[in-house]
Amino acid sequence: MNQTASVANETVDYGRQREPLSLLRLVTNLYFLYSVSLLSFFVIWDRVAEYHLLGDALVRPHLVALQLYQLTQMKFAGQNLMGHIWASTQRILVGFSIASVIAVPLGLFMALNKYANAIVKPVFDLFKPMPPIAWVSISILWFGIGEASKVFIIIIGTFVPCLLNAYNGVRLVEPELYDVVRVLGGKRRDEIVQVCFPASFPAIFAGLQISLSIAWTCVLAAELMSSRDGLGFLIKRGMDTHKPALVLGGMVLIAVAAWSTSQILGLVERKICPWKRSIENL
Amino acid sequence: MAYQEVKVKTPLSMIVLPVASICSFFLIWEGLVDFGFVPETLLAAPSQVFNTMVVKLSDPNPDGAVLAVHAWTSIQEAFLGYILSLVIGIPLGLAMGWFKVVEGLTRPVFEMIRPIPPIAWIPLTVFWFGIGLTGKVFIIWIAGIVPCVINSYVGVRMTNPVLIQMARTYGATNWQIFTQLCIPSALPMVFGALQIALAYCWTNLVGAELLAADTGLGYLITMGGRLMRPDIVVLGMISVGLSGAVIGVIIDAVEKKLLAGIRR
Amino acid sequence: MTPTSPDIKIRCENISKTFIQKGHMEVPVIRDVSLDVRENEFLVVLGPGQCGKSTLLRIIAGLETPDTGSVTLDESPVTGPGPDRGMVFQSYMLFAWKTVLSNVELGPKLRGVPKDQRREIARKYLELVGLSSFEKHYPHQLSGGMKQRVGIARAYANDPKIMLLDEPFGQLDAQTRMFMQVETARIWDQEKRTVIFVTNNIDEALYLGDRIVLMRGKLPGVIHHEYLVDLPRPRDHTNMDLLRMRAKIIDETELVL
Numbered sequence: 030m031n032q033t034a035s036v037a038n039e040t041v042d043y044g045r046q047r048e049p050l051s052l053l054r055l056v057t058n059l060y061f062l063y064s065v066s067l068l069s070f071f072v073i074w075d076r077v078a079e080y081h082l083l084g085d086a087l088v089r090p091h092l093v094a095l096q097l098y099q100l101t102q103m104k105f106a107g108q109n110l111m112g113h114i115w116a117s118t119q120r121i122l123v124g125f126s127i128a129s130v131i132a133v134p135l136g137l138f139m140a141l142n143k144y145a146n147a148i149v150k151p152v153f154d155l156f157k158p159m160p161p162i163a164w165v166s167i168s169i170l171w172f173g174i175g176e177a178s179k180v181f182i183i184i185i186g187t188f189v190p191c192l193l194n195a196y197n198g199v200r201l202v203e204p205e206l207y208d209v210v211r212v213l214g215g216k217r218r219d220e221i222v223q224v225c226f227p228a229s230f231p232a233i234f235a236g237l238q239i240s241l242s243i244a245w246t247c248v249l250a251a252e253l254m255s256s257r258d259g260l261g262f263l264i265k266r267g268m269d270t271h272k273p274a275l276v277l278g279g280m281v282l283i284a285v286a287a288w289s290t291s292q293i294l295g296l297v298e299r300k301i302c303p304w305k306r307s308i309e310n311l
Numbered sequence: 312m313a314y315q316e317v318k319v320k321t322p323l324s325m326i327v328l329p330v331a332s333i334c335s336f337f338l339i340w341e342g343l344v345d346f347g348f349v350p351e352t353l354l355a356a357p358s359q360v361f362n363t364m365v366v367k368l369s370d371p372n373p374d375g376a377v378l379a380v381h382a383w384t385s386i387q388e389a390f391l392g393y394i395l396s397l398v399i400g401i402p403l404g405l406a407m408g409w410f411k412v413v414e415g416l417t418r419p420v421f422e423m424i425r426p427i428p429p430i431a432w433i434p435l436t437v438f439w440f441g442i443g444l445t446g447k448v449f450i451i452w453i454a455g456i457v458p459c460v461i462n463s464y465v466g467v468r469m470t471n472p473v474l475i476q477m478a479r480t481y482g483a484t485n486w487q488i489f490t491q492l493c494i495p496s497a498l499p500m501v502f503g504a505l506q507i508a509l510a511y512c513w514t515n516l517v518g519a520e521l522l523a524a525d526t527g528l529g530y531l532i533t534m535g536g537r538l539m540r541p542d543i544v545v546l547g548m549i550s551v552g553l554s555g556a557v558i559g560v561i562i563d564a565v566e567k568k569l570l571a572g573i574r575r
Numbered sequence: 576m577t578p579t580s581p582d583i584k585i586r587c588e589n590i591s592k593t594f595i596q597k598g599h600m601e602v603p604v605i606r607d608v609s610l611d612v613r614e615n616e617f618l619v620v621l622g623p624g625q626c627g628k629s630t631l632l633r634i635i636a637g638l639e640t641p642d643t644g645s646v647t648l649d650e651s652p653v654t655g656p657g658p659d660r661g662m663v664f665q666s667y668m669l670f671a672w673k674t675v676l677s678n679v680e681l682g683p684k685l686r687g688v689p690k691d692q693r694r695e696i697a698r699k700y701l702e703l704v705g706l707s708s709f710e711k712h713y714p715h716q717l718s719g720g721m722k723q724r725v726g727i728a729r730a731y732a733n734d735p736k737i738m739l740l741d742e743p744f745g746q747l748d749a750q751t752r753m754f755m756q757v758e759t760a761r762i763w764d765q766e767k768r769t770v771i772f773v774t775n776n777i778d779e780a781l782y783l784g785d786r787i788v789l790m791r792g793k794l795p796g797v798i799h800h801e802y803l804v805d806l807p808r809p810r811d812h813t814n815m816d817l818l819r820m821r822a823k824i825i826d827e828t829e830l831v832l
Contacts, residue, residue, distance in 0.1 A: 056412075063415055063418070063419050065415070067420070070420045070423075087435075147325055148329070150329070151329040156552075158559065159548055160513055160514035160515075160555065162430070162515075163532055163548045164548070166521075166535060167536070167541065167548065170544065205668050206670070208638050208668075209664065211655075212656045212661065213658060213681055215685040227672040228671075246429070246518070249428050250430055254521065264434055265434070267434060268433075268438075276435055277435075283431055284424075285426075302672065
């Protein structure tokens with residue numbers, strides 16, 4: 030969902046460019062406003078925490094930073110900070126890879142073969158409205174509280190958007206593009222290889238992005254329920270021992286980690302589909 | 312022009328296959344459990360789930376409330392959080408799309424909070440509000456507000472710039488352009504947010520109830536897991552899925568009605 | 576009718592086609608169209624929007640099957656699309672994920688031409704349309720006129736006997752359109768093919784066509800006039816004979832408002 034900026038149609042107001050520098054201009058300068066916004070966010074947070082307006086459940090920002098710094102210095106529950114980050118990330122990578130490797134080809138196949146679609150789609154539709162987090166309990170029943178149950182939830186959560194986007198990606202291909210291949214002498218196989226797959230790439234990547242953010246929610250839920258390491262574990266431990274600094278530190282880390290993975294995925298996409306801009310700028 | 316009407320038949324296989332698929336799904340599931348391929352401690356057969364459902368309609372044991380109470384609690388929480396996120400998120404997103412000052416002041420904070428999965432807020436809400444209704448509504452609100460803001464923002468930003476310039480040349484004020492032009496043209500995007508926000512809310516409701524609750528469908532699922540009762544877990548999952556789907560259909564109908572009103 | 580000659584390339588006999596719209600409405604699109612096209616003739620099918628002319632072209636391409644009637648190419652019936660008929664589409668239909676060069680070499684690639692050879696072919700036709708220096712670009716980096724030139728090169732690269740152009744310049748601005756007409760005439764002069772060119776623009780038709788068939792302006796489409804344009808090339812839009820013919824065609828165009 031990072032496309033907001035590129036979708037925007039900004040009207041250029043040339044009159045404004047010649048205005049002399051004034052207080053009003055400074056106040057409406059976007060970067061000035063951004064700094065004001067960030068600054069006041071942290072100041073308000075700091076003041077609220079300082080005067081205990083929310084009880085003792087909020088700590089001042091610098092204490093969160095300090096907590097994070099301490100975590101990098103010492104081991105916490107047998108792992109240092111990188112260890113916890115990697116524990117969560119690893120689960121996501123495993124679950125996410127398994128789900129996408131199965132779901133994307135299945136989605137493509139369903140879109141191309143109406144019989145496969147008629148058989149798989151109804152069962153798939155049964156599972157679709159069920160939130161992935163609802164699977165947490167049953168996956169613990171099935172796989173215990175180890176890695177397998179966490180990976181399973183991530184697979185369940187990421188499977189749906191991967192499959193759905195691959196499916197819709199193919200269904201929304203401009204049909205005349207198939208005509209081009211047919212007129213040039215291509216067979217059904219050529220239509221699929223030359224048109225279907227490449228044309229559905231952007232949709233598949235959009236599905237992967239959605240999946241990734243769901244995967245972070247899922248891993249967090251699984252780790253909050255039961256775990257011995259990972260970012261969710263940090264947050265849970267902070268909750269159980271009533272250490273708001275640890276909870277907030279965990280939230281910051283998870284935000285950073287989720288944001289970074291989605292940026293990396295975006296980078297991969299730009300590498301694989303350098304032509305994608307044409308569709309976005311339509 | 313009057314054209315001749317013809318009937319196009321759906322091929323028989325396209326009707327038979329989906330029905331057969333669903334039926335065999337349930338039969339295999341039932342069979343797996345009944346014939347002992349899967350131990351009953353791991354999975355409950357559809358018939359057992361149905362029996363449990365009938366029992367749970369009137370019996371509060373073993374988790375403390377009958378099914379209707381659980382469902383009602385969840386729907387109440389979800390609905391409150393959902394409405395709150397619409398009421399706050401949509402105007403905020405619209406304003407962010409048009410007024411530079413609003414965007415400048417809110418966007419950085421919004422972007423900072425957005426990547427945090429809503430259920431990461433659970434511990435804080437427990438500290439702040441306890442395990443009652445408020446905390447869960449807060450989490451659902453956090454979950455639902457993100458798509459509301461994004462869609463409204465993008466909707467305003469996608470207003471045809473030529474129309475805006477046209478309005479300017481006709482002497483419309485900034486506020487008039489916003490209310491008369493940008494908001495109406497953003498409405499389809501805004502309505503698109505209704506469904507997305509609902510899905511987010513519903514997912515995170517279950518998350519919120521898994522950890523901090525004493526009633527609700529998510530709580531039912533957790534308790535089923537703790538008591539090693541797969542029938543209760545599956546019942547909870549089905550109830551969540553079913554009520555989510557029903558609410559989705561209702562929202563979809565509302566959305567269609569509203570959109571039809573705009574097109575006219 | 577034009578004098579029947581032995582070198583008839585395409586013969587359409589009594590073609591009719593009905594579409595089913597919205598799942599239950601029968602819309603007759605063309606009715607009883609017969610048409611002969613000679614070898615290396617530049618035939619223009621002229622008609623206003625929504626008159627079935629594109630459907631006629633798609634039937635000849637083999638993308639649609641006629642309900643009645645038949646299309647024969649070199650005396651063998653057309654049953655489906657094939658590389659002997661190249662097509663240029665109104666909305667370009669370039670593959671956004673392929674570079675200009677790979678777009679053009681797709682036809683030979685699908686026919687299994689080895690890489691070196693198809694590169695050579697593609698470069699030859701890119702040069703013909705004047706886009707040699709753009710072979711590494713992606714379609715979204717090109718202007719509309721350039722995109723359509725890639726489309727033309729792509730159709731040519733398959734070395735088809737027939738070129739089918741479906742309102743190829745419909746999305747271009749007036750000036751680019753004029754320029755593309757000149758280019759089309761030049762390319763056709765260098766690489767003679769049998770061409771069927773569908774358009775709604777009278778000037779375009781008169782500038783390019785050896786022969787113009789005029790279709791009625793409402794559904795179902797039928798051919799109701801035919802003109803031989805026996806003027807020397809390159810033509811001039813202000814030539815007196817051409818203008819006289821233009822007036823005649825406008826007179827006889829059945830306008831449906």
